[in-house]
Amino acid sequence: xxxxRELTKKFGSLTAVDGxxxxxxxxxxxxxxxxxxxxxxxxxxxxxxxxxxxxxxxNVCGYDVAEEPVKVKSRIGYLPERGPSYGDMxxxxxxxxxxxxxxxxxxxxxxxxxxxxxxxxxxxxxGQTIDTLSKGFKSRVGLAQAILHDPEVLMLDEPxxxxxxxxxxxxxxxxxxxxKDKAIIxxxxxxxxxxxxxxxxxxxxxxxxxxxxxxxELLARSRHHNSVLVTMDASAAEPVRKEIAxxxxxxxxxxxxxxxxxxxxxxxxxxxxxIAIEISGLIRAKNLPxxxxxxxxxxxxxxxxxxxRASEGxxxxxx
Amino acid sequence: xxxxxxxxxxxxxxxxxxxxxxxxxxxxxxxxxAFAFYVGGFFERGQADLRAFFExxxxxxxxxxxAIAMRLWxxxxxxxxxxxxxxxxxxxxxxxxxxxxxxxxxxGVALVLTFPMWITVNVLGTPDNGVIATSYLGxxxxxxxxxxxxxxxSALTKNQVIAFIVASAACFLFTMSGLEMVLNFFRGxxxxxxxxxxxxxxxxxxxxxxxxGVIDLKDAVYFLSLIAFWLFANVAVVExxxxx
Numbered sequence: 001x002x003x004x005r006e007l008t009k010k011f012g013s014l015t016a017v018d019g020x021x022x023x024x025x026x027x028x029x030x031x032x033x034x035x036x037x038x039x040x041x042x043x044x045x046x047x048x049x050x051x052x053x054x055x056x057x058x059n060v061c062g063y064d065v066a067e068e069p070v071k072v073k074s075r076i077g078y079l080p081e082r083g084p085s086y087g088d089m090x091x092x093x094x095x096x097x098x099x100x101x102x103x104x105x106x107x108x109x110x111x112x113x114x115x116x117x118x119x120x121x122x123x124x125x126x127g128q129t130i131d132t133l134s135k136g137f138k139s140r141v142g143l144a145q146a147i148l149h150d151p152e153v154l155m156l157d158e159p160x161x162x163x164x165x166x167x168x169x170x171x172x173x174x175x176x177x178x179x180k181d182k183a184i185i186x187x188x189x190x191x192x193x194x195x196x197x198x199x200x201x202x203x204x205x206x207x208x209x210x211x212x213x214x215x216x217e218l219l220a221r222s223r224h225h226n227s228v229l230v231t232m233d234a235s236a237a238e239p240v241r242k243e244i245a246x247x248x249x250x251x252x253x254x255x256x257x258x259x260x261x262x263x264x265x266x267x268x269x270x271x272x273x274x275i276a277i278e279i280s281g282l283i284r285a286k287n288l289p290x291x292x293x294x295x296x297x298x299x300x301x302x303x304x305x306x307x308x309r310a311s312e313g314x315x316x317x318x319x
Numbered sequence: 320x321x322x323x324x325x326x327x328x329x330x331x332x333x334x335x336x337x338x339x340x341x342x343x344x345x346x347x348x349x350x351x352x353a354f355a356f357y358v359g360g361f362f363e364r365g366q367a368d369l370r371a372f373f374e375x376x377x378x379x380x381x382x383x384x385x386a387i388a389m390r391l392w393x394x395x396x397x398x399x400x401x402x403x404x405x406x407x408x409x410x411x412x413x414x415x416x417x418x419x420x421x422x423x424x425x426x427g428v429a430l431v432l433t434f435p436m437w438i439t440v441n442v443l444g445t446p447d448n449g450v451i452a453t454s455y456l457g458x459x460x461x462x463x464x465x466x467x468x469x470x471x472x473s474a475l476t477k478n479q480v481i482a483f484i485v486a487s488a489a490c491f492l493f494t495m496s497g498l499e500m501v502l503n504f505f506r507g508x509x510x511x512x513x514x515x516x517x518x519x520x521x522x523x524x525x526x527x528x529x530x531x532g533v534i535d536l537k538d539a540v541y542f543l544s545l546i547a548f549w550l551f552a553n554v555a556v557v558e559x560x561x562x563x
Contacts, residue, residue, distance in 0.1 A: 011563050048406040052562045074408035084399035086329070088336045100325045101407050129336070145403070 001026055001153050001183035002047065006056035009042050009207075016042040018207035019056065024183045024200075026152070029175060031198035031215070032187035035308050039207040040187040041081050044155050047185075048078040060153055074102070077151035079159055083142025087131035091122050091141050094130060095148060102149040116148045119174065135162040143171065147178065154184045160193060172197050191300040203304065205311040215300065221307075222298025225272035228279050229256075230265045231292040237263035240288050247282060249275040262291070272298075322409045326417025327424070334425055343387065347429045350379050355436065367444025372436050373454045373530045377494050377522055380465045385486035387426065388469025389479045391418045392557070396477035405561070415553045419470055426462045430455060450532030457529030460542035461522055465490050467549035474556040490522075493545075497521025 002024040009017040017039040024030045032040050045051040047058045049069045058065045060072045085094055095116060099109045117123055120140045125133055130141055139162055146154060159175070160168040175184060175197045186197065194201055194215055201218050203210045211218065219225055232240055237255065245253045249270050256264040269275045276295045283290050334340040351372060355361045359371030395401035404414055440446045469486035476482050495501050497518045505514050518524060525538045 009563065045402070048402075050402050050406050050561065070408045070410055073406055076406070078406045080399065080402040080406070082399060084403055086333065086400055087398065088333055089329075093332065097325065097329045098407070101322060101409060103408075 001061050002185070003059040004043070004047070004056070005059070007043065007046060007053050007058055008055045009039075009046060009051060010054045015207050017046070017053075020204065020207070020209050021056075022202065022209065022212070024185060026181050026183050027179065028200055029179045029184045029186060029198045031194040031201040032185055032204070033189065033191070033194065033201060033304060034187075034204040036189070038205045038308075040204060041157055042207075043204075044078070044157050044185065044187060045080075048076055048080075048155060049073050050080075074149075075152050077146035077149065077154045079142050079146040079156045081157040082161070083139045083159075085130050085138070085141050085145065088129055090127050090129055091117070091133075091137075091144070092126040094141065095144060098145045098148055104149070112148055116144045119147070120144045121170075136164060136167045139163060140167070140171075143174075147174075152182060154178065154182050156184070156186045158187055158189075160188070160190065168193075191304060194300060203307050205308040208311065210307050210311055218300060218303050219298050220272050222272070222300075222303050223268065224266070224296050224302065225298035226269045226274050226276070227296045227298070228267045228269075228276050229292075229294040229296060230267060230279070230290055231262055231294075232265075232288070232290045234261050234263040236289045237265065240290065241265055243282060243286060243288060244279060247275070247278055249273055249278055266296075322413040323417045323420065326404075326409065326414055327421040330418055330421030331425060334421075340425065343383070343425075344429050344432060347379070347383055348432060350383075351375065351433055352436070354379070367440050367446040369436060369440055369446065369451050369454060370530060372433075373458060373526075376458045377461065377526055380462050381490050381494060382487055384426065384462055384465035385469045385472075385483050385490060387422050388466050388486055389473050389482040391422060391470045392474035392553075393477050393479045393482045397479070405557075411554050411557050415470070415550055415557065419467065419550055419553075422466055422470070423463050426466065427459055430459055430462070447532060450530070453532055453534050454530040457526055457538070457542075460539070460546075461526050464493075464522065464542050464545040464549070467546045467553070468493070471549045471553040471556060474553050474560070493520065494522045497524035 002022070004020055004022045007017055007020045008015070020039075020043060032043070034040050042051065046053045047060065047065065049065050049072055052066065061075045063071045063075075065072045086097075089097070092113075095113045096109070099112050104112050117126065120143060122137065122140060122144060125137050130138060133141070139159070143156070143159060146156065156175070160171050163171060172193065175186065178184065179197070179199075186193070188194065198215055200213070201215050202212050203218075211221075230240065230244065241253050241255065244250060244265065244267055251268040251270045254266040254268065256266055267275065267279060274295075276293065280293060282288070283293075354375040355369075355372040359374055361371040364371055392401070395404060405411070409417075437451060440451075441448070468489050469482070472486040472489060473479075473482040475485075498521070502514055502518055505517060519541075525541050528535060529538050
């Protein structure tokens with residue numbers, strides 16, 4: 001439903017978005033990751049028709065943003081960064097305005113507004129001016145505006161920014177609920193969010209697309225993916241290390257700081273293949289004095305840092 | 320049309336949920352009245368007409384209209400709502416027209432509220448109500464021209480103070496261009512045609528002829544084309560900003 005082709009945006013000499021090509025289909029929730037200033041928001045602004053690309057094109061539901069902006073805009077629900085809304089309006093009058101401009105009238109309008117208000121639990125603040133609302137309510141008003149017309153394509157720029165954990169949970173559930181038939185792009189730098197809602201992750205830095213894959217694929221890139229933490233008495237550490245290091249699938253064994261009389265080893269897997277079974281088999285066969293085994297999945301944080309840092313290194317090399 | 324109406328209604332409601340509408344109307348009424356009576360010598364003239372009243376409109380509009388216009392786009396840019404507005408399924412032209420018509424309509428209401436002046440002259444004598452009607456119309460169109468200039472300039476910046484000052488200055492130039500002071504500057508060396516052209520751009524000259532009760536197609540075309548030109552420029556500015 002969304003197709004970006006070599007999308008590029010330059011501000012003077014600064015290239016904010018550098019030739020991003022990407023397509024997102026219905027039922028996909030694409031997590032848009034990247035450090036601050038990576039070009040996430042700029043990309044979304046171009047797809048939503050707020051900024052014109054310097055070159056390349058964005059196509060939404062078969063319409064080119066530059067050629068038929070109104071058709072594209074009517075099919076997109078867009079939550080801009082920081083979820084701006086008219087501060088001197090109340091959520092009721094604001095959503096009425098949005099519903100009207102989205103082409104709803106009479107009963108249908110009333111129904112849409114009521115439904116959206118219920119979905120985002122805005123009932124208690126309907127009559128207050130938006131300026132006086134708490135951050136959580138404000139950003140939910142912004143979200144309400146984006147989903148009111150049940151769009152085919154939803155683009156949310158940091159939708160959970162400034163929300164408390166309960167509200168974040170609520171918003172994530174909402175995204176999952178809507179994910180069935182929509183194409184959704186969520187930009188974020190909260191990595192747990194990616195694991196919670198996204199079916200696919202794209203990492204961009206310095207305007208370039210670095211990786212594109214499922215969260216699982218991304219996790220598999222972690223050095224610690226499928227590594228095993230082994231805990232035992234400190235005295236047994238050395239012999240156990242030797243035994244485990246001799247196994248086929250083991251890349252290496254790190255000795256971690258243990259607690260007083262305990263020692264911990266991190267066993268790294270070759271190419272992230274599962275090795276836990278092998279290790280536990282070894283432990284049983286040789287009756288090693290191991291107290292605890294724990295499989296690690298690796299963390300997106302780590303992968304994110306590795307990937308984006310590598311690109312920064314490249315950038316400095318260029319300069 | 321529908322979109323223009325919806326945007327205009329939202330704008331108008333914004334005037335009334337803040338003290339803006341109230342403050343503007345009160346100041347406008349107080350100033351038009353004060354100028355007519357104290358500076359224009361409404362009574363001393365001893366004539367049943369509203370010339371003393373309309374005479375000061377260009378000068379009041381010079382800062383009151385940019386005050387209305389300055390927020391039209393600059394505020395949206397400052398608060399970020401422009402990103403919301405321009406990603407809704409409306410064209411830039413619709414957004415520009417909606418905003419302009421809301422502000423123009425609001426100024427129109429403020430003008431209508433000066434009706435006690437009209438009642439006063441009708442009580443005191445028998446004025447030519449045709450002249451008064453065309454004067455009101457002229458004043459309204461002149462305000463529209465000021466507003467279109469201000470709206471376009473407001474789209475250039477996110478700073479409302481800058482928008483106000485620049486718009487006032489631009490309106491001042493348009494107002495003054497017909498005065499002898501300005502024309503004399505050109506008279507020594509410029510060809511007659513140029514001087515006529517400059518003079519013909521003046522708000523004052525056109526407004527003056529309107530308030531004399533002369534409805535000339537030329538004046539109507541002048542103000543309308545000025546509004547059209549500046550709104551066109553306004554659309555262009557908003558579009559250009561998209562290109563970054």
